Amino acid sequence: MKIQNQQHWIERARKVLPAGGFGNFDPSIVISHGEGAHVWDEDGNEYIDYLIGSGPMLLGHGHPEVLEAVSDQIGRGMTFFANNASGIELAEVICEAVPCAEQLRYVSTGGEADMYAMRVARAFTGRDKIMKFEGGYHGMSAEAQMSLAPTVLIDFPRAVPDSAGIPKAVRDEMLIAPFNDAAYTQDLIAQHGDEIAAIIVEPLQRIIPPVPGFLEMLREQCDKRGIVLIFDEIVTGFRFSYGGAQEYFGVTPDICALGKVIGGGFPLAALAGRTDMMAHFDKDQVGAEGFLMQLGTLSGNPIASVAGLKTLEILRRPGTYEKLLATGTRLMETFSDHLSRNGHAHDIVGHPTLFEAVFIDKTVRNYRDVISADASKMASFNKALRKQGVFKSPGKVYPSLALTEEDLQRTSEAIAKAAAQI
Numbered sequence: 183m184k185i186q187n188q189q190h191w192i193e194r195a196r197k198v199l200p201a202g203g204f205g206n207f208d209p210s211i212v213i214s215h216g217e218g219a220h221v222w223d224e225d226g227n228e229y230i231d232y233l234i235g236s237g238p239m240l241l242g243h244g245h246p247e248v249l250e251a252v253s254d255q256i257g258r259g260m261t262f263f264a265n266n267a268s269g270i271e272l273a274e275v276i277c278e279a280v281p282c283a284e285q286l287r288y289v290s291t292g293g294e295a296d297m298y299a300m301r302v303a304r305a306f307t308g309r310d311k312i313m314k315f316e317g318g319y320h321g322m323s324a325e326a327q328m329s330l331a332p333t334v335l336i337d338f339p340r341a342v343p344d345s346a347g348i349p350k351a352v353r354d355e356m357l358i359a360p361f362n363d364a365a366y367t368q369d370l371i372a373q374h375g376d377e378i379a380a381i382i383v384e385p386l387q388r389i390i391p392p393v394p395g396f397l398e399m400l401r402e403q404c405d406k407r408g409i410v411l412i413f414d415e416i417v418t419g420f421r422f423s424y425g426g427a428q429e430y431f432g433v434t435p436d437i438c439a440l441g442k443v444i445g446g447g448f449p450l451a452a453l454a455g456r457t458d459m460m461a462h463f464d465k466d467q468v469g470a471e472g473f474l475m476q477l478g479t480l481s482g483n484p485i486a487s488v489a490g491l492k493t494l495e496i497l498r499r500p501g502t503y504e505k506l507l508a509t510g511t512r513l514m515e516t517f518s519d520h521l522s523r524n525g526h527a528h529d530i531v532g533h534p535t536l537f538e539a540v541f542i543d544k545t546v547r548n549y550r551d552v553i554s555a556d557a558s559k560m561a562s563f564n565k566a567l568r569k570q571g572v573f574k575s576p577g578k579v580y581p582s583l584a585l586t587e588e589d590l591q592r593t594s595e596a597i598a599k600a601a602a603q604i
């Protein structure tokens with residue numbers, strides 16, 4: 183018998199949480215627990231999970247080996263503030279895996295990693311301007327909130343703040359370019375190159391792949407003009423491949439931001455990069471003037487570190503990424519087949535490890551393409567999928583390594599029904 187108590191939690195949430203939730207996700211669902219590739223809501227409904235905690239649970243929920251590592255650590259202490267061996271070991275493992283990572287600093291969230299990456303670039307170059315791409319997501323800092331999801335489309339390179347409470351001065355230091363527009367981006371760099379501290383980019387912008395040569399062009403321009411190239415690999419790190427999108431695309435940034443997978447489901451993120459840039463965190467190397475203060479109570483937390491270490495160890499096992507790519511490719515094809523059969527114009531945008539079916543009749547190349555798609559059809563499709571037991575974010579499908587053959591078949595049936603209903 184089902185325990186009918188989801189509504190109860192929704193009502194309690196409304197009283198104590200603004201907008202009735204944590205700000206992240208539709209507050210009309212309250213998750214009770216997760217196991218493998220499945221989650222259950224507080225009414226006992228089961229879903230195949232394609233949200234996977236917005237990315238971290240690449241191995242699925244409650245992987246037994248991660249649980250064992252975490253349980254062992256919990257018994258030995260939850261947080262120390264001081265250095266701990268697991269955090270040091272995890273830093274070594276990340277620096278070995280990620281091409282740009284010579285050294286790293288821990289923080290607790292991806293947004294902080296991005297914020298410090300931009301700050302390091304400013305400290306290193308002595309310049310103030312940051313270039314970002316419209317629709318690019320880099321957390322919640324004032325800079326990152328510029329032209330993240332603008333509803334009013336103004337002329338580039340002016341920024342539109344997506345949040346209240348941001349001083350106008352921040353906007354003046356931002357340059358916004360359309361993702362995948364190499365000609366425009368190059369012109370902007372030609373005009374402002376000597377003022378730009380950093381170009382920050384998601385190598386896969388939300389779900390949109392870079393057109394061939396785009397990342398290479400950014401690398402070349404940054405080298406030419408002394409600009410720091412930051413890859414935001416919060417999502418793509420250890421997902422696109424073990425070395426992330428920089429390894430996958432063969433373009434190495436100066437600094438990258440990592441999060442999600444590296445904490446194995448616990449709050450841990452990092453910025454990693456060139457030693458000469460990371461030196462700004464060391465007063466002995468750069469002096470008081472160049473020093474970048476960075477502290478965080480939970481930075482390098484041992485529980486997150488052991489969860490991350492075990493997660494990365496499992497990801498290194500032979501065949502892991504082949505399996506993830508095969509699963510994702512099959513899912514992309516499944517979405518496309520059912521949508522085509524039901525006559526829905528769409529573009530499957532992304533990479534097998536992270537993608538979305540966008541209702542549009544052209545190839546998506548940038549943010550303006552995404553917002554020109556049929557949003558109400560998308561919402562209906564997501565709703566129908568949820569009813570059929572497929573749990574996903576409104577704009578992404580995250581495959582996990584815990585998905586079984588049965589899950590994939592059930593997903594296909596759910597997609598078929600949802601595609602027929604909308």
Ligand SMILES: Cc1ncc(COP(=O)(O)O)c(C=O)c1O
Pocket residue numbers: 236290291292293294296319320321322384414415416417441442451
């Ligand atoms: C590309 C990217 N950057 C930064 C962030 C922010 O990470 P966090 O939510 O851990 O602050 C996210 C979160 O989804 C992200 O997808």
